[in-house]
Amino acid sequence: MQSSYFSSLPEMGTDEVFDLIKAFSADKYPYRANLAAGVYCTDDGGSWPLNAVCRAESTLHHQADPTRHDYLPIAGDTQFLKVAQDLVFFFEENPQEMAIRSQERSLRVASVQTVSGTGANHIGAQFLVNHLNTNQVWVSDPTWTNHHIIWESVGKKPRLYPYYNTSNNCFDFHAMMQTLEAQARPRDTVVLHACAHNPTGLDPSKEQWMAIADMCQRKQLFPFFDLAYQGFASGDPSKDAWAIRYFYKQCPFIEMIVAQSFSKSFGLYGHRAGALHLVLADESDEIKGRAVAHLCHLLRCEISMAPKFGSMIVKTILSDQELTAIWLKDLQVMSKRIKSMRHALYHELIRLGTPGSWEHIINQIGMFSYTGLTPQEVNALRQQSHVYMLTSGRMSISGVNTKNLQYIANAIFKARQI
Incomplete structure (x- = not known):
């Protein structure tokens, strides 16, 4: 034979x-x-299927847009990326506050559409390996299993920082900080769960997040936020994005990546809607354009472009105040x-x-x-x-x-x- x-x-x-x-x-x-x-x-x-999603699907069905099955650009749907950015960095439940926050939008976020949070994590990991020359990658012990698989696939075996104390089933903040303070080096990447830590369900307090941000800034560590449960965790999208927004507002600026998934918060598990946001210290259009071009290069050789229908649902909901209000009730x-x-x-x-x-x-x-x-x-x-x-x-x-x-x-x- x-x-x-x-x-x-x-x-x-x-x-x-x-x-x-x-x-x-x-x-x-x-x-x-x-x-x-x-x-x-x-x-x-x-x-x-969420009520807001069903309403959005009905709206899209009746619109019968003849371009609904066309290819997206490599970077993704521009309107979807705008509402995705707003949801992470600027979203407020009060429409008036939201309008004010949207007017204050920063220009230093480079975003591309991905195959849900897994795709965002992988594209982000490959981008950092290619362009940050990151020394080590740190993930929590324990963490989402895919974090290990993704980083190993781009040639980096993650190191572990303590997170869960088995003796009292609590978040071990002291051990986490002690390990990273002693062993993490400049340009190391630190993977952080923005909310509803998987698998432990334990999150840092606001004061602890502040200390983590200070350490990242002081030691020149690169935060990589995995945002899989915004709105699903507490029912409040703003509350669940608090840590990311705190890091974002720091001065000097902290550069970071946010891998965003819409699977849990919109119930779009099979549609694989996601985005990657690269937060830059430089506000120039030139640097942001270069970053998007490099991210698009990675997308082109991996998926060409992201799936369309899930992102159409998300942008339909978040572009309409009535549908957004229904979605917020669904989260509750x-x-x-x-x-x-x-x-x-x-x-x-x-x-x-x-x-x-x-x-x-x-x-x-x-x-x-x-x-x-x-x-x-x-x-x-x-x-x-x-x-x-x-x-x-x-x-x-x-x-x-x-x-x-x-x-x-x-x-x-x-x-x-x-």
Whole structure:
């Protein structure tokens, strides 16, 4: 038999999240629960197309724009990029305040449209490797798994800064600062979660963000913000972008990148709408133009241009005050349900007398909770109760609802008896 050129390919591990989703789908147990996927679900356990998105889709359908299937420019849809910039740096819920902020728009942000947040992270990483000559890349321990894969794909194996204290299930600010102060060097890139840290659900306080910004400025570190949950985390887009805006306002200017995703905050998971924003110290059109040209070069050889329909929905919503108001109400629906499930799960675990402390579940924010469950306990949840979550103990709170809450809490109680 003729051997293949690829017969010596090494084994490649699969993605745990998608493996668990597959296993859950194949499981016929009636009380199974999917706590692995980072997708918002209703209290009935189903998908939820946002009201604002449905309205925007109807508007686009009736407009029947004959150019709706045309190619975008390499850099992306200009109007989409404007509303994407405004959402990160200038958005206010009050229309009058928003108008004032928009008039104060800075010219020092170079933006391109990407394939959601993953694409923004990858294009940003490749750009920095090519042009910043970044020495080291620092990511939190733990962080979103894709951060490691993305940076390794561009030739940089990330170093870890402490983030999560396993003894008390809290954010370890002191250890993070101590490590970066001692070991980070000028031009190092520091990847930061703007809000709703994945996987821990733990964010720095405003005072801690101020200290992190001061350190980045003083040590000449390059912040790389991953913004995946703006508006979804707290229900307030301005609040969730606070850290980025604080960094942005510093003087001397702090140069940085923001990788922006619209998957969670608009429920556009499959449409892959995203943007990358490069914040520059130089306000000249020439430098910004050069930066966009280099980013476009990377986009051209990777995707040519980003998907169109998701960005059309986003710009339709954010360009219309009525649709924006509906979207803000949608954010409240999602964020409030997540918060209510956190409190309900906490109180049920306490009622059952589940061993351990569970306050961290209600102190965390956003889609995920780092439960503190061990790999052995997580395995017991899968094998005994058909409850699926990551081996790390990361739980998607969105998978919890009023119908399965008691079952999940009982499953955790039983797993803790092992």
